[in-house]
Amino acid sequence: MTEIVSVRDLHFAYHDGHAALRGVSFALCEGDKAALVGPNGAGKSTLMLQLNGILSGRGEITIGTLRLERETLPVIRAMVGLVFQNPDDQLFSPTVFEDVAFGPLHMGLPEEEVVRRVDAALESVRMTAYRDRLSHHLSVGEKKRVAIATVLSMSPSVLILDEPSAGLDPRARRTLINLLRDLPIAMLVSTHDMRLVEELFARTIVMDEGLIVADGATKDILADEEFLNAHGLEKP
Numbered sequence: 001m002t003e004i005v006s007v008r009d010l011h012f013a014y015h016d017g018h019a020a021l022r023g024v025s026f027a028l029c030e031g032d033k034a035a036l037v038g039p040n041g042a043g044k045s046t047l048m049l050q051l052n053g054i055l056s057g058r059g060e061i062t063i064g065t066l067r068l069e070r071e072t073l074p075v076i077r078a079m080v081g082l083v084f085q086n087p088d089d090q091l092f093s094p095t096v097f098e099d100v101a102f103g104p105l106h107m108g109l110p111e112e113e114v115v116r117r118v119d120a121a122l123e124s125v126r127m128t129a130y131r132d133r134l135s136h137h138l139s140v141g142e143k144k145r146v147a148i149a150t151v152l153s154m155s156p157s158v159l160i161l162d163e164p165s166a167g168l169d170p171r172a173r174r175t176l177i178n179l180l181r182d183l184p185i186a187m188l189v190s191t192h193d194m195r196l197v198e199e200l201f202a203r204t205i206v207m208d209e210g211l212i213v214a215d216g217a218t219k220d221i222l223a224d225e226e227f228l229n230a231h232g233l234e235k236p
Contacts, residue, residue: 001029002029002030003027003062004032004158004186005027005028005061005062005186006027007024007026007027007047007051007060008061009023009024009025009059010025010047010050010058010060010061011023011058012050012055012056012057019210020046021050021057021059022043022209022211024043024047025212026212031185031186033180033187033200033203034187034188034203035190035191035197035200035205035218036048036190036191036204036205036207037192037233038208038232039231039232041209042209042210043207043209044162044207045190047207048160048188049082051068051080051160052077052080052160053068053076063079063080063158064079064157078154078155079157079158080156080157080160081158081160083151083160083161083162083164085162085163087143087144090147090150091135091136091143091147091150094134095133095134095135096127096131096132096135097118099135099149100117100118100121100122100146100149100150100153101117101118103150103153103154104153104154117153117155118131118149118153120152120153121150122146122149124149124152124183125148125149125179126175130142139172141171141172142172144172144176148161148164148179156185157185158185159183159187159188160188160190161188161189162190163190164180164189165177165193166192166193173196177196177200180200188205189201194222194233198222201218202217202218203215203216206221213231214227214231222235222236
């Protein structure tokens with residue numbers, strides 16, 4: 001399988017000296033869908049922000065065939081689709097169409113290609129009927145799907161999602177699970193929703209205190225209650 005994401009010996013400390021990442025290494029291949037779990041403060045969000053250069057630590061990150069460096073940053077940011085926990089951090093245009101078109105427009109693509117990408121992205125998240133709606137009038141679940149569409153319109157190689165099911169009612173959560181299951185793209189999803197992990201991901205990466213303490217089959221990790229308790233996780 002072709003590696004889409006490769007992280008090797010990644011270290012990062014904040015200005016106050018707190019070491020958030022202490023030698024993290026893992027890889028994602030084409031089609032991989034992995035959950036990233038661990039207690040608050042484990043380093044999950046810090047790791048995700050490293051993958052498209054919002055934060056920069058010491059170590060090696062490769063996306064596709066490109067090593068993450070200053071020169072490759074613009075290309076890599078299009079390859080790594082980062083979806084924040086709060087969709088309002090990503091939706092700032094008047095309409096859904098304009099939000100989803102923002103990235104492709106700033107890539108300098110011709111108008112017909114921008115429209116094609118927007119339509120394809122909205123269809124993939126089942127939001128075609130919302131194309132001309134006002135983004136700030138949507139429900140949280142609808143906003144989250146549009147936020148995913150804003151990065152899908154960039155044709156990323158990997159999707160990175162932070163707490164995608166947070167704040168969703170049961171129906172919106174079910175819609176999101178079905179959506180993530182159907183998307184044919186490599187995916188790393190940080191979540192505290194262990195039922196989501198159990199249902200959706202064959203692979204789970206567990207972080208604690210800036211380290212990856214487990215990376216393997218979800219069913220095996222979730223079966224070890226003693227291990228889960230030791231790392232602040234609950235059995236679903």
